[in-house]
Amino acid sequence: MLLIDHYAYNNKLAGVHPGEKFLFFAVTVALCLALPTTFTTLVVTLLMAGAVVFAAGVPWRFYLKLLLLPGAFLAVGVAAVAVSVTRAPQDFIWAIHTGQYFAGITRQGLDNSVNLFLRSLGAVSCLYFLSLTTPMTEIADVLRKMRMPTLVIELMTLIYRFIFILLEVTRQIYTAQSSRLGYKNTRTGFNSLSRLILSMFIKSYRQSQAMYDSLVSRCYSGDLHHLSEPRQWCARNILLIVTVDSALLLCSLYAGGLV
Amino acid sequence: MSQYIIEAYEIEYTYPDGTKALNGLTMQIEEGRKIAVLGANGAGKSTLFLHFNGILRPGRGQILFRGRAVHYRQHSLLELRKNVGIVFQDPDNQLFSASVLQDVAFGPLNLGLDRDTALARSRQTMRETEIETLQNKPTHFLSYGQKKRVSIAGVLAMEPQVIIFDEPTACLDPRMAQKILELLERLSKQGKTLIMSTHDVDLAYSWADYVFLIKNGTVVGKGSPQQVFIRPELLHNCGLTTPWVIEVHRELINSNLIVDSAPVPKDRKELFNLIRNTSIGTTGYKAAQNY
Ligand SMILES: Nc1ncnc2c1ncn2[C@@H]1O[C@H](COP(=O)(O)OP(=O)(O)OP(=O)(O)O)[C@@H](O)[C@H]1O
Ligand SMILES: [Mg+2]
Numbered sequence: 418m419l420l421i422d423h424y425a426y427n428n429k430l431a432g433v434h435p436g437e438k439f440l441f442f443a444v445t446v447a448l449c450l451a452l453p454t455t456f457t458t459l460v461v462t463l464l465m466a467g468a469v470v471f472a473a474g475v476p477w478r479f480y481l482k483l484l485l486l487p488g489a490f491l492a493v494g495v496a497a498v499a500v501s502v503t504r505a506p507q508d509f510i511w512a513i514h515t516g517q518y519f520a521g522i523t524r525q526g527l528d529n530s531v532n533l534f535l536r537s538l539g540a541v542s543c544l545y546f547l548s549l550t551t552p553m554t555e556i557a558d559v560l561r562k563m564r565m566p567t568l569v570i571e572l573m574t575l576i577y578r579f580i581f582i583l584l585e586v587t588r589q590i591y592t593a594q595s596s597r598l599g600y601k602n603t604r605t606g607f608n609s610l611s612r613l614i615l616s617m618f619i620k621s622y623r624q625s626q627a628m629y630d631s632l633v634s635r636c637y638s639g640d641l642h643h644l645s646e647p648r649q650w651c652a653r654n655i656l657l658i659v660t661v662d663s664a665l666l667l668c669s670l671y672a673g674g675l676v
Numbered sequence: 677m678s679q680y681i682i683e684a685y686e687i688e689y690t691y692p693d694g695t696k697a698l699n700g701l702t703m704q705i706e707e708g709r710k711i712a713v714l715g716a717n718g719a720g721k722s723t724l725f726l727h728f729n730g731i732l733r734p735g736r737g738q739i740l741f742r743g744r745a746v747h748y749r750q751h752s753l754l755e756l757r758k759n760v761g762i763v764f765q766d767p768d769n770q771l772f773s774a775s776v777l778q779d780v781a782f783g784p785l786n787l788g789l790d791r792d793t794a795l796a797r798s799r800q801t802m803r804e805t806e807i808e809t810l811q812n813k814p815t816h817f818l819s820y821g822q823k824k825r826v827s828i829a830g831v832l833a834m835e836p837q838v839i840i841f842d843e844p845t846a847c848l849d850p851r852m853a854q855k856i857l858e859l860l861e862r863l864s865k866q867g868k869t870l871i872m873s874t875h876d877v878d879l880a881y882s883w884a885d886y887v888f889l890i891k892n893g894t895v896v897g898k899g900s901p902q903q904v905f906i907r908p909e910l911l912h913n914c915g916l917t918t919p920w921v922i923e924v925h926r927e928l929i930n931s932n933l934i935v936d937s938a939p940v941p942k943d944r945k946e947l948f949n950l951i952r953n954t955s956i957g958t959t960g961y962k963a964a965q966n967y
Contacts, residue, residue, distance in 0.1 A: 426814055552814065554775040578774050581816035585768075627769035634729045634764075635783040635834065636757045638750075642785035644778065644794055 419584070420479065425552045428473040434648045435555035436562070437655060438547060441468075444662045446543040448669065449536065457669035458535035464661070465542035473550045480545070487541050491534055499530035553577045558645045571641045579621070586620050587613065680743070681707040681838060681869050682728055682760070687737030689723055689893075697723040698734070699893035705838075705871065710864050712880035712901075713873045715890035716915030721873040722765055724890070725840050728871075730756045758787060761836035765843050767823035774814040776807065776826050783834035801833040804859065821852045828856070838869040845879065857883065881905050881919035882943035889914045902940050921947050 425431075430438065449461040470477045501507075502520045512521025547556070554577075557570050590613050594600065599609035682705040689698040697720045705711055713721050726732040727739055730746055730753045739746045741756055761783075764770045773779045780802055784794035802808045805825045810818060815826065824844070831839060844860070845853040860883070864870055874880050880887060880901065887904045889897035891914045897904050905911065905919050921941055928934045934954045941947040 422814065423817070426812065426817075431812070552774070554773065554778060554814075574773055574778075578772055578815070581774070581814075582768060585816070624769060627764070627766070628772055630726065630731050631762075631764050631770040632772060632782075634731055634757055634762050635830065636754055636786035637782075638754070638786065641772070642782065644781040644785060644791060644798070646777065646795075 421483070421548055422553075422581075424473070424475050424479075424549045428475060428550050430473045430550040431552075433550075433654060434650050435551050435559050436648075436650065437658065438551050439556070439559045440655070441658045441662075442543050442547040444658070445665070446540055448662065448665055449539040449543060452666075452669045452673055453532060453536045454669055454673040455532065455535060456672035457665065458532075458539040460665060460668070461539035462535070462542045464665070465539075465546045469542075469546055469549055473546075475549055480549075483545055484538070484541070487537070491537050494537075495530045495534045498533055499526050501526045558643075561643060567640060570643075574641060579625070582624060583617065583621055586624075587617060590616055590620075679707050680704045681741070683740040683743075684724070684727065684734075685738045685740070687724075687727060687734035687739065689727065689732060689734050691723075697893055698727070700737070701890070701894050703888060703895055703898075705869065706886070707837075707869050708864075708867050709869055709886050710860070710884050711869070711871045711886050711888065712884035713871060713888045713890060714875070714877070714880055714914065714916055715873075717875075719890045719914070720893040721890060722842055723893075725762055725842055725871070725873065728838070728840060729760050729762050758834070759836050760838045760840065761831035761834055762840045763828050763831050763842060763844060765846075767820070767827040770827040770830065771815045771823060774816065776802075776811045776813065776815060776818075779815065779826060780829045780833050783830055787834060797835070798829075798833050801829045804862075805829040805832065806855070821848045824848065825852075825856075828859075832863075836868075838871065839863065841870070841872045843873055843875070845874065845876065875916075877905065877911070877916050877919045878921070881921060889916070891915075902942070906940065925950075 445461055445464070449458055466477075466480065469475050469480050499522050500520060501523055502518055504517055504519070507519070507521075507523055509519065509521035509523055510527065512519050553573070557573050560573075561567070561570050594609045594613065598605070600606045682703075684701060684703045686700050686702055687698050688696070688700055690696045699720075701720070701724065703724075713724070715721050723732065727734055730739075730748065733748050741759065746752060746756055771779050773782070777798060781794050781798040784797050785791075789797070799808075802811065805828055807822065807825050807829055810822055810826065815823060818826065824847075828841075828844070841860070844856050848856065857879075860870055860872075872880075872884070882901075884901055887898065887901050888895050889904060889910065896914060897907070897910050905922055908918055911918055921944060925934075925941055925947060928951070929936050934950060938950060938954075941950050
């Protein structure tokens with residue numbers, strides 16, 4: 418979490434207009450979901466990996482680790498799709514027979530699951546691209562320009578900040594506890610953990626009160642006004658995005674046999 | 677005669693859990709002064725400051741701003757908060773946004789300034805507090821001192837008449853503390869009223885031109901630093917110590933190195949001057965006489 422955020426602020430694309438990155442993200446993810454051919458999804462995954470590793474300069478080891486995170490979830494979900502359970506025997510590639518039921522993998526089920534896997538992977542890569550290159554505050558900025566309700570955006574702003582405050586508080590309490598042998602064995606460990614959780618609740622409650630006070634002392638009266646720095650759109654980048662995505666669109670239409 | 681800008685009369689405040697934090701406290705603050713508020717931990721300093729800004733409402737007693745009682749209605753509260761800014765003790769309680777610029781510009785935008793003016797003002801204060809270089813860093817990656825400066829900038833950008841600093845130099849390295857003091861000096865020159873709470877008696881002694889000592893929610897001592905800090909029993913009573921300048925001065929008098937009539941030096945520089953001037957001239961003679 419902290420590292421993702423670190424790269425979001427420190428990458429080679431940090432200076433690029435957030436709208437451009439958002440555009441690239443939105444169009445590509447739309448293509449990946451709308452034209453889910455194996456070809457498209459693979460290209461999207463590779464394209465995003467290239468953008469993150471080469472254009473943004475995020476170390477590839479870190480990116481690979483990130484991809485493995487949802488990979489595990491995906492694998493489980495996909496396995497469930499691949500296996501089909503029926504009464505009548507079908508043209509299973511592989512099956513087991515229990516009583517009246519057959520559980521096995523059909524050609525079509527396998528195709529579906531592979532497709533689903535790649536599609537999700539492509540979409541996840543797009544999301545990673547956005548979150549690794551664009552700070553949250555700038556994403557909020559773009560959403561605001563797109564007329565997202567202010568309530569949602571203010572919640573995003575505050576929740577985002579609180580995540581880090583809570584992480585910090587947890588880290589501090591945990592360090593304080595373990596420096597006094599709070600985790601020396603499983604029993605004390607559980608005991609300490611329960612107290613950690615309790616004090617997290619109390620602390621975050623106190624802190625949100627204090628933060629509200631400080632907002633009020635600066636004349637807060639219901640909205641978090643927002644000021645963003647004017648940024649220049651770059652025609653070259655937009656041209657690049659349009660070209661890449663049109664090429665992707667054409668190729669996937671061709672690969673999907675629609676043209 | 678200078679005017680009182682903030683007055684508090686006989687205010688009492690009890691927290692919901694029953695802690696009586698303020699206990700009939702009376703305090704008058706003159707415009708344009710540099711005021712230090714001292715007291716042990718839990719004396720009620722932070723609670724008092726929240727009253728000056730209308731965040732807490734006294735259970736009994738009255739707060740006056742420019743001679744007029746504060747009404748706890750939205751409109752007059754906003755007016756009060758425009759004029760009185762607080763830099764909170766813990767910057768993490770104050771920074772609500774992950775973006776430094778967002779946080780600094782929050783106050784000016786709330787004042788109803790248009791975007792360009794607000795941006796210009798935020799830029800200006802970020803320069804003054806030397807945080808322009810932090811502007812592209814998220815607040816959760818800043819060090820404590822950096823966060824402190826951002827929170828100061830967030831208040832300065834509103835250009836209030838009275839600025840309250842709750843322990844501005846605690847936890848800062850000496851250089852940064854010095855920088856903040858220089859900034860305060862500049863603000864004071866601009867005619868702002870500054871109120872600071874601190875546990876650093878040396879700082880309070882040389883910085884302030886008026887001092888309040890608080891204990892258990894009441895004022896137990898007030899006056900110019902030279903008046904207040906020469907009363908060791910009072911200081912001890914409030915959990916404070918004597919500033920080193922005064923201690924050295926007293927020691928010099930006791931060992932007959934300087935004459936008693938010399939005024940108490942205000943800071944390190946005055947003390948050193950006193951020592952330099954006396955050691956070559958009169959006291960050398962005086963010390964020799966004593967043998
Ligand atoms: N939110 C709260 N709820 C209950 N009691 C509180 C609360 N905040 C402060 N107190 C109590 O009120 C008293 C005064 O606290 P305050 O924070 O004003 O002290 P302080 O002089 O600022 O101390 P410090 O030098 O430690 O900052 C203390 O006894 C404290 O325990
Ligand atoms: Mg305090």
